[in-house]
Amino acid sequence: MLPVDPSPARADLRFLLIDDHPAVRQGLNLLLESHGYTPGVEAATRADAKGCLEQATFDLALLDLSLADGSGLDLLADLAEHGVRILVYSMHEDPGTIDRALRCGANGYVTKREDPSVLLEGIEGVLRGERFVSERAGSSLDETAGARAMDPLFLLSDQERAIFSAVGRGESNMDVAGSLGISPRTVETYLARMVNKLGLSNVRTLRKFAINWRE
The missing domain is CATH 1.10.10.10 (Winged helix-like DNA-binding domain superfamily/Winged helix DNA-binding domain)
Incomplete structure (x- = not known):
């Protein structure tokens, strides 16, 4: 993957990376930097993320759903209230979790088993104001209707x-x-x-x- 020259628009965007694995956060920052974005602020827990929201403004949060101090789903409202766009990046591929995340405020969903190019596509789509659901995540959503009715x-x-x-x-x-x-x-x-x-x-x-x- 060749680095892309940073543009002022990309360099000015602020990211919040919420994941309890340091290696994942490092990988996300490498992906952002290679495409001209400024490295994101890292948060390992819900408490860390809430502290970051009180100290700075962000354009996009990349949110894992399994955090050491609880579910990332409970951060969706806080992020939305601060005007942050949200792209969930998670190992969870069950349709119920994907559906709940999208209905509770996430602007997009990408699973961690997908190629980094899909994540980058999701980042750019959500930043444009679009709703982005990866092909792998989207294939599960039609299975939720019965569960919701029950x-x-x-x-x-x-x-x-x-x-x-x-x-x-x-x-x-x-x-x-x-x-x-x-x-x-x-x-x-x-x-x-x-x-x-x-x-x-x-x-x-x-x-x-x-x-x-x-x-």
């Missing part, structure tokens, strides 16, 4: 499912916040997102649905 909670992240279960047990926002180590306001934000994802009318309806739900 499980209305299919679209919820792990954190949202935990809150949903707590609400179903009759816990108050304060109780949920205390048990999960988050603020009551954050609980309210999650509840509002779940109302939208599940197509419900309001939080009261969500609470009733959660109480009647049997996982």
